[in-house]
Each structure stands twice: as C-alpha cells, then as structure tokens.
Amino acid sequence: MLSRPYEPTFNIPGETWLSILRTPAPYELEFFSKVMLNLIRNPNITSSYLFRAEIYYDSDNDASLPSADGTEADSFTRHMKPELRPLPASVPGYERTRTFVRRLVPRNPALDASLVQTCHLFSRTTAGGEEESVVLYIPHVTSPDDMPYYHPTVRALAFQHISPASGPPSNSSNPNAGSLSIHYALFPTTPLTPRLTRTALALAQIITKHSLGQKAGYTKRVHHDLLVPQKAVQDTYTRLKGTYARRLIEGWVETTDPSKHVFEDLGIAAFLVEVWGGVYAAPRRPGGEGDEGRGKEGGGEERPPFPGFVDIGCGNGLLVHILRSEGWEGWGFDARARKTWSALPPSTSAHLKELLLVPRGGTPWHNGLFPPHTFLIANHADELTPWTPLLASLSASAFVAIPCCSHDLAGARTRFSTTSPTASTPSPSIADPLHSATSPSADGPGPKAGSLARKSKPPSAYAALTAYVASLSAELGFRVEKEMLRIPSTRNACVVGRPSSEMMEIGAEERGRVVEKIKDAHASPASNPLC
Template structure:
C-alpha cells in the first residue's frame, strides 16, 4: 500500500472530544488494513522505542505503568501521570515514560504520559486512541519533541469491511498555529511510522534483527554516552589515519561500551583476566579499553601511524598493555598444509595464536583472522567476540560463503559469512550468542563465545580445518599483508 495520507483542512472539526473542553486538531490520516489489536501492539513498541521516530533519542525508560505491580516514579509532580479523559472512549492504561536523548549535554530528558483508550459500539466498530502528553511547557520543550501540548494517534476500525483509518492529532499550545511546516512534517512521519509497522504486521513481516540480547539497552547506551563525552572530541581532533574519524571513533566507542558492560557481568565475582585484540588495526579500541582500566594489548600485521600516540598515553599502571606489529601464524596449522614461501617471515614478528587461559579475545573486523578466532579460542580456553567484516576462508583467500540453508535468514554475502563462521564456532564446541551491535556500521554482528557445550572440552582441530576447506597457503597469503598497506580498520 503506497503511503499517501490525506491532510486535514485547517477548519476540520475534532475527531474526538476531550472532556476538559480543549480541542485536538486533526493533522492527517490514512486508510489501514490492521485492526485494533495490532494498532495497540505497534503503539506500545513505538512507546518503548522512540528512536524509531527520532534519531535524536536513545530510548524511553518506562517509570510508571498502572498494569504492572512494580511501579516506579509515581511520587512527585514531575513524574505524576497527566491524564486526559475522552468522551465515549474509555481509558484502558496509563504509562509514564522518560525520553532519553542521545546527547545529554544538548538536550534534557523529558517525562511524558502515554494513555491507551478504546470503545466499541453495538455493531462492533472500534475506536482506539493513544495519547502522549509531555510534562513540559512550550518554553521548556526540548528540540526533539514537537512544540505541542499533546500528540494523539487515533485508530478507527470497521470489522464488517476489515478496514479502517489511522490518524494523527495535535493539542496546540495557546496562540501557536499548527500550520508550521516542521509540525506538519512531524505529523506526516508519526503517521507513516505507525502505518508502516501496522501494515507490516498484516503482511506477515517477521522481525529478523534483535538488539540488546546480551547487554541491556539502557546500560549500553548510558555507558556509550559516558565514553563519547569523555573521549570523542579528543580522539576526532587528534586523528592520525587517512580514514574517516567520525565513523571509526564512534564505532569503537560503541564496541568498547558493549565490552565494558559485558565484562561487568562476566567478571563481577572475579578479577578481569585481560584481553587481546587480534588484527587490532588502528589500535583505538585497545586504547579506549586501556584508558578505562582494562588490561590488554593488541597486534596487527602492519603498524599504524596512530599507534605511537596510543602507546604513549597508555596508563603505566597497566603493565604489558601495548600495540605490537605481529603476524598471526596459528601453530595449529598442520605442517603439510603450508607451502614453502619464497619470502620467509621473521619469527620475531609472528604470533602463534596461543594465549593465557581465560584471556578475552577480540576479533573486530579482523578479516583473514575471523574464521580462525573460535579455533584459537578453543585451543587456549579463552572466551571471544568476533565481529565479521570481509569474507575470507581459512587459507586467507577471499571467499564467498554458501548462503544459509535456513530460508528465513538473509542471503547476502555478509549474512552468509556470519552463518559460516558461526558454524565453525559451534563445531569448536562454543554456544554462540549473537548481538546486533549498536554501532555506525552495516557490519555490526557480534558473535560471542563464552560458554562451551557439555562434553566439548577438546576438539579435533584437523577435522574442523578439513571440513571448512583446509588451511593450505595461509602462511603465504597473510605474509602479503607485510608488503601491502593497511586497510581502513
């Protein structure tokens, strides 16, 4: 269904009556094929995830819900629900949410009451309404919220025709016209969002991507905001690479935030065992983690211009933390799998891939090292995270992994790579957890191995290597990295 909403004329009468006597102004509406149940489901999702409608927002924290036994924040005037009663449309539910902005230095959080209303007539027709009331005056209203006293999503449904309408209505501040272009654009996008999600549910859309499976959203976002405030300006201003500092700084701050919160859970009852970042690239992630007090180091086949400043600013208290030029040549590669290289590699610049047990292995866009990560982790008894990027096989050659057999999964090159390395990890005995990381990259799948399957204490490395194409030629392929320039990461 093409989204072509009707814009309400300026003199349109209100569609419902607020018992306070104040007038709600209709802005636009669109025909829909989803009923009241889906409307309420999608509105609840939009209430919990205001970032769908505004890129200025992180999330919403529900601080009061009259349908929950545990209620928080219902004690002072600022958080007390501000409820509207609507004639002939009974109120069903009250929530108060706090909108959390992405940039806390620019915008303040905002409390907002959300109420659900519904009624049905004798013929079965249903009227449903969801009202947002911000707890702020016109002058106090943050940038990310329209300058109106209220927003209403109105749904009308006729079961005899299995069709209805969904519409947006604003409650204006006194002396504020609603013909402002920005308000009209906001109404359009609010209507488009609920229409899109409702029609998607009717057509059988099934969500494939789930965020915040391992680390809760609020904890990640709060940590990310803190790291961004502490480091972003300095890191962008001192960027020494030729790559885009905005992308890489915010991406690595996001990964660091995830890891810090993950480690808070993993090591809450024990000492942090240290980390190693294999294929560490520009070294920024190692630097951020070191600065936050996590002991660890990283290495890559090529040194980077930025390493010197990251090395010299590493806290002296974290002894052994560093960035080193090393070529990873796994010592688990069978001798008969290697070709004799015409250009031998200096053993002092290599690493065999064995690490102290328990060391947390980071494999962030490590390319040739990605499929090796779960093998190395199993060999040393180390948990890991790998964030796949470019597709290579165990020989180090570029590789197009076969598409997933599960038809419900994506068929892209990246989806195929993720599925392929997941199978390698599972064959190594890992119970793989997947987290879609909230970072500015389309290569944002985090595959986490921190638990082994029962009875998977030892693995047949040779059999796994053979199953996934062998490793012949790996030494020669990765040695090329010493003679070529570094990539973007």
C-alpha cells in the same frame, strides 16, 4: 493520500484541540494497536535523537487501573514520585484500557534533556459497529520553553484510528476505508508551525508503514540486547563518547572518516565493558574511579580478576586505547602499523604491535599461543575471523568475534554454505545467528526490521560467515552466544564464545589435538570462491 482540512473527529471538552491531518487506514485496529505499543516502548523509531524509553509505569502491572483523575486509593501510583505519576486524562465516550509513564532518553544528554511522558490508550465501539482507538501522549511539562527539541512543542498529541464495521478494505482509495488522524493540543503562546505539521506527517507515515507491514505478515528478525541490557550498554556508550570522542576525532591522522571509526569502536567498547563487568572483577579506572561493587556476585562471591585481552587485527588501535583507558589491561597487533598508533598516548602505542600470526618475510610474527584465558577480540579481523575460535580454544579463552569480510581458514575469499558437509550440523539458534530464538513480547514487536514470514530468502554471505563462525565455535566446545551490536555499521553481528566446563577440564595438549582435528576437517569447507 493525506487530507486537511476536514471535520474533526476528536476533541476533549474544556480543551482546545487542532486536527492536523487525516489519512486512509486500510488496516485493522489490532495492527494499529501493536504498532503504537511498539512506538511507546521504542521512540527511537520516530526520532533519531532518542536512544530509548524507560517505562516507569504500566497499568497492566497495576492491581487496579487508576480512575481518570488518578485518585484510585489502592493504585500503585500513590507510591510513585509525584513527578512520575501518570497525568490524568479522559476522552468522553471512550474507555481507558492502558496507561504508561515513560522517560524519553536522548542520544546526547549534554544537548537534549530527558522527558517524562504519560501515554494513555482508549478504545470504544460505536453503535454502528465502528472500532475506534485513541492514543494520547501528554508530556510532563508546563511551558513550551521546557520542551526538548526532539518532541513537538505541544501540550499533548493524540492519534486516532477508526476502523469501519465491515473491516477496512485493502484499497486505501475506497471512501469507506478506515482512517488515521493526528491532533495537537497547542500551548496558548505557541502557534502551529510548519515543523509541527511536518512532524505530524512523518508520524502518520511511520504508523501507516508499520501497520501495513504488520498486516502483511512482517515479523521482527533481528533482536538486540540479548546478552547485555540496552540501558547498560547505551549509558556506558554515552559516558565513553563524552570522555573520548571529541579528542579522538580532533586528533585523527588517517584519511578515512573519523566519526565512523570512533563511534563504532566506542559502541564495541561499551558492549565489551558491560560483558566483562558481568564476569570479571571490574578494574579501577584511571583517576581513581572504580566500580568496587561490581567485583562481587549478587551473593557476595568474589569475581575472578580480568585475564587481559588481545585484539587480533586491531587496525587503528582505537578499541585497544579505549579499553586500556578504562582500566582493562590488554594489547593488540596487526600486520601493518597505522598512522593512528603514533598519535595515541604512549600508554596505548606501547601496546600496539606490528605482527603477523604466520611468519612471512621480515615482519615479526606471533605463533597464536596466548597466556591461558586471555580474552580474544576479533573486530572485523577479516582473514583471522574464522581462526578466532581455534586460537581461543588453544588457550581456553573466551572471545568476541565481529565478522566482516568472508575468508576461509586458508585466507581465500569465500562464500560459506549453510549446508557444509564438513561442519557439524548446528542448532537452529546457531545456524541463524542473525535471528534470535527469543520469542517476541505478547504485544508484538514492530516491523521496523523484519521480513515477510511467508518468504524464505537464502542467507547473505555475511549471515553465512557469521553462522560458520558460530558453528565452528560450537564444534570446538564453546558456549556460543550472539548479539547484534548497536554500532554505526551494517557488519554488527557479534559471536561470543565462552569455554565450556569440558574445555576447561582438558589439558593444553588435548585441546591442541582437538583444534588440529577440526582444522583439518574444515581445511576445504563447502564454500564458493568469490573471485
């Protein structure tokens, strides 16, 4: 239960601080510290207006921790730009243990400015054995008018955690439980508003929820940004959104929600652009823009030209349109033409085909053989999803598969088993593609997306489908990688297959025999019909 007013326990001499609230904290200091470190690195947990934080300075990487006034002679900070140097601060009786300088990156830079902020961590143990910790945020602004909307309009804010000497009891109603309190240093001209109070309440709820999760044994299951850095994808997404989003939404002709489809395909396009940019010579974008420097490896070696892409089951064609508009040559096809196709520019609509992969009726069909090394995209391709690695193998192509609905190779709705006797036993990292084998950082990830480590739940139908696609790809000889895309969809698991050197060395006929053999072995997978 939150309480206010109460006798303040935090103050800095010479400054005016206002204690906003205090709540019981039935969790140890170590869990509070892990959560606060995670929130410093991932401010998007506390604000949907933020993309990420870029860490400019971490005192743990500095040879000497600067003194409170920032005058340490041999500190790394003296080499930093003045506007990025940590702002000095001290809390009487506390020892400063760590300092960060971060830049808060907004989702919409056209609407919100970025903000540089110093984050100080302090701690002490009282004579009575209480462990106390203070985390101090100081934005690098001097006027409330310069404060972005996503940040409280305060000069500074502090989070204080007090843990009793005997350790916090599990019952938060116990009067001897520890406490979490939040404090503001207001601007002289800015009063305490209801919004500031609501913000403090929301922050306290998030910190308490995540700290209790850490104490209960939550571990982070889903790890993002394994293939491409978060900054690269988000910056490209922001550029693509500013270039295409408004025009595509205003020109939407389908009955479905345009924002979902547009922003989802922009996110997928941003990921593909960054993946391709790291492998192939980047094309020159229309209008003369290009990335000439990305056409070579770090040592100056020329990258191969882009072989083109095919979006199998392309749906509304937006992904094809965005990628082609960015200079990446390719085309897409689907069993049924969409209204959107005719609304797109001729430079895109001419490359969207109404085709079936298997001949049926009078609809034109495609035999599934593409020019060698053509990059295949299966974005929620449904029945074609399990076929994607097979088709890619025939042309020794790399591919991206973003599964959605679960179908087997015969096109039947299916729930795959992770113990299929017809499939080779995949490695743990492939068998569980939604979980990263990457170890969390030493500071520990936050429990925003996780599960109790002691519980073992059976995989969902979606997880089993993704595992099946990854296992089938590995069986065909692909180097399998996986990523959880930052798109507005719960179906955001991505399987990336790159041809192995062995696959590239054998001929097309031999690859065809391998595909037929594996296809026959998977013709009746150990799966459960959904209907």
